Amino acid sequence: MAVKDENPPNYLSPPKLRQDWLLILVFVLVAGILIVGWLPRIFYFDMDQSVFLTLHLVLMLFSVVVSCTVFVAAWYDFKQTRSWRELVLCLTFFMVGLIDVAHTLSYRGMPNFLTENSLNKSTLYWVLSRLVESLGLLTAVVINPIRKSKLNPGYFLAGAAVFTLVIITSIGYYHPKYPPMFIPGEGQTWLKVFLDYLVIVLKGIALYHLIRLGRKYSADYYLQAALIFGIFSEAAFTLYASAYDTYNVLGHVYKIFEFAYIMRALFILSVVRLYQTNTVLHNQKRQMAEINLQLEKANRLKNEFLANTSHELRTPLTAIIAFTELLLDEETGPLNNMQRDYINEINESSQQLLNYINNLLDLAKIEAGKFEVHREAVSISDLCSSVLRKTEPIFKVKKQQVIIDVEDNIPPVYVDPPKMMQVLINLLSNAHKFTPEDGRIELRARMNDRRDQVIVSVSDNGVGISSENLELIFEKFRQVNNRPEPLYQGTGLGLALVKHIVEMHGGQVKVESILGQGSTFYFSIPLIGGEKSE
Template structure:
């Protein structure tokens, strides 16, 4: 019934299984022999207490087995586990009714009697043996039952209705105990044999397996013990004799071995899951190492390729500028336009190549940061003056709100200028003619830093894209971005350069309402540093 061993140590060979089972059965048969050899009737004042303890141990084990089977079914969806869950849940309820129906206990629904307790006893044993047979014959069949919670609730309610019905209609039910003769009835004995047959049938089915696991041994032993328990109950002639007591003891042991089998399977499932997780972790770690190696090779390729591309491109730009020099000879207007286009395109391509090169150098940890003290106002003034013609050509208004006072920052001035240039270029690209771009700086005393913001009235960014725009090569709305060009590394490079200088960069934006990019630089007041990252 239960899953074959998950590792070799958990599997018993056919040679060791049967002898071990036979020895265990012989031991319990010996106990049965001793019970007949030293037949006694337990004191009526002592037996109810002992009986109650054994019954409630059985009830607790049945509840635990039901819960364990339920959780096992939730994860594996094996039909046998659902059957076991229903079976042990019903058994726990009916066995409770049996325990509280014994003489000496307060009246349960109707006056208690040995016949009432015996009726509940035979009902829950028929349920238990039938459920075990059904579960074992199901094997490892997987079936996901819909509305399983409703099924469990309905079965529990039906069991409670059965318990109440038995108590109310006991006088018209076939008697299980004859109080006059002081012994069980013939029909009770016949039903005990039916239970024995079902339990042995389940055990025989289990023994047909070619390879059995440790939990199969415990389950098979539990089935045989259950059968021996019923045999003991066919022998007793007094409700308080040693056979009755032995039958209850065997029943408790049977439950315990069933619970042990379920526990071993649960532990085996956990072991198998952990083994799979460990294997997956190793595969993921190996894949991660491969990705890191590929990423390193990619960075090296980009760095080498950018170097190789920049050299001939620089030559093209240089010779273009020489041709544009009047000293090289007269050119007509069309030729001048062509050379200007070549020169502008070459410079734009060089900027992009330099961006890729900077990004690959940062990724490789080869970027050198030379920190110095400089005025924020000077930085903004230099960049604005350099880029003002571009804004004028497009018809975009460029305004500046300089940082008040002579506030200095400690950073790499060239890289800070590169960040501001990237942000202003980005704002210009996505702002239509007659729009406006504002560059503003201010002191943030709480963080001892200077905020430099670039605000535009451009197309804006959807809120869902704000967290992604700093990712390498990511472009918002790829189809629309093609109208504006770009490679998708400008903001990534700006973020990394800001972080190398000890600052951070943020963005706030809404679609069609413009954007505000703000980066920070630490206020001066420390020694000038030269650091390699």
């Protein structure tokens, strides 16, 4: 059955307005300049400290949450892609989140953080956070996204955590020794303004690099918007004269938009990767469906060929066996020793070939779902004796001793006699094949301890099977052999058919073997009444 070729949505394409992106960018820049430089001057005011702290706490809490979200998203993406870009974004926003927490806790009016809070202390944390952010974004934009990291990311994360905590502690305890960033009554120092412009330049380079590359992914457009809002935010921070005035509030609002667009870009990248993975899986599923159809057709043709060929071969082979048995009975006249040996060889090879053909025919029936079991009450003792009569000639050739040991008073079992004989013949033939001349083979039948199953076993003192190959011997066409050329002839179907026939009778097959000492195959037959056929 072919898979319907569905067309999932294309998350790779940029927004529908991408053709007007340049016009929108110019409009946003003009509006941003007006909002940052003109409107706050008209509506300038100093906010009440308690109101500002509440608003600032809410805005910074959102920034910290976004930083943590970006960190988690980038970390997850890095675990999937091992991309250096994702690692840089992950470490950047991990550090930014920690430093922004320190910045929030260091404002005047908040409980003292490490040492007595001051505007200069909180400003130091803020400038450090923005420098880390801008450097991280620039590195993430410039770095090749295809480049993979083979190093353990845990070391980078631990190193970033230690470095950030050291810096936070150092500023917390020794901020009076650092160059001042904000002087109450005077405003910002030239160093603080210079560092703000440095952040603007770094983000501007990153924005230019993104625009110059002209990428077609929508995530790049969101990242460009984030950088624009970041530039506006830093521009507002260069203008405030009081820590509680309009410019400072506006800068924090722009910062929220910047972080929100960064998070949106990472989300889009995650969706893109998911889409790409689903597209690959979708194509593979369709290809697998087509391959399965071809395999199903080939398997059906193979089964038909095996069934027809096996049937056509079995008819003349049965006649050959019948005539060789007539010759061996000397009904057509006496035979000399050489003639009898030759006919015995013909009979043994014909019996072996007939067994192979029967196995192939049964395999075709099993795979076609036409393998039937017709049950009737049978004596295990009679079944074993009948099998031994059929297989006796092959054991005489190698002068192997075959012993039958059937427990007395075993009740009749409901089995398919021809198929159960096939199980025993396959196990005895397998023992004969892997047991040397003058070897010993034992066929035993016993009741289990609960007296609800018959346990039949075939043991030999042949070559044995290694422990790692015990599970492989029941696979179709599998012959365990360490040599490149076949050491023992056979199709590799005998034990697979044994397992299937026994399981159809409700039993199980087990094997015990020691390499170089021999093997014992067990199978169970439940003592239950049943229908005449299945």
